[in-house]
Amino acid sequence: MSLEWAEINKEYTYKDYLKFPDDKRVEIIEGRIYDMSPSPSRIHQKVVMELAFSIENYLRTSKMPCEVYIAPFDVIFIEENQEIEESKSIVQPDIFVVCDKAKLTERGCMGSPDLIIEVVSPNNSSHDYIRKLHLYNRFKVKEYWIVNPQTRDILVYRLNVEGEFGHPEYYTFSDKVKVRIFKDFEVDFNFIKDRLTQ
DSSP, rough: OOOOSOTTOOOOHHHHHTSTTTTEEEEEEEEEEEEEOOOOOOOHHHHHHHHHHHHHHHHHTTSSSOOOSSOOOOHHHHHOOOGGOOOOOEEEEEEESSSGGGGTTTEESSSSOSSSEEEEOGHHHHIIIIHHHHHHHHOOOSSEEEEEEEOOOOOOOEEOOOSBBOOOOEEEEEEEEEOOTSSSSSHHHHHHHHHTTO
């Protein structure tokens, strides 16, 4: 799907986004519209499902007051004193966790999730490594993971005491990675790596 139908110089908002046809899978980052096609690959989907299942299983057993969601489900970032319809950044992260249920509506998450995980696709890697990194940092997402199934590595950004992302922590698919928003949970990527070969 191309963006030939979109206006090149228009600054898009959530109000515009709500009018898009259902077959137009796009994201808006700082007013600019981005195409989300083509559909994710099989390995992308397997990684997303394994990660989401691992987090969901932990939440159920620990009875943490958090919820995990997978795309397509909107995250609408809102500036201070901004009306929701005027938001200029609406994304569909591969996985996100929300611990403040007041942010959740039937249409999505209104505000920053606590944890976002993006699984890199070869055709839009700059989206996750650059555009979304900047966006999630600006809106104070507590943890942002970039998981790359092709290179089998993970970058983990966490907010520091200044409220900014510090230098990323680097891991591979042979490591266990702690989820810092929880007290006692880590993701075993070695297990996920083994599942990808099945």
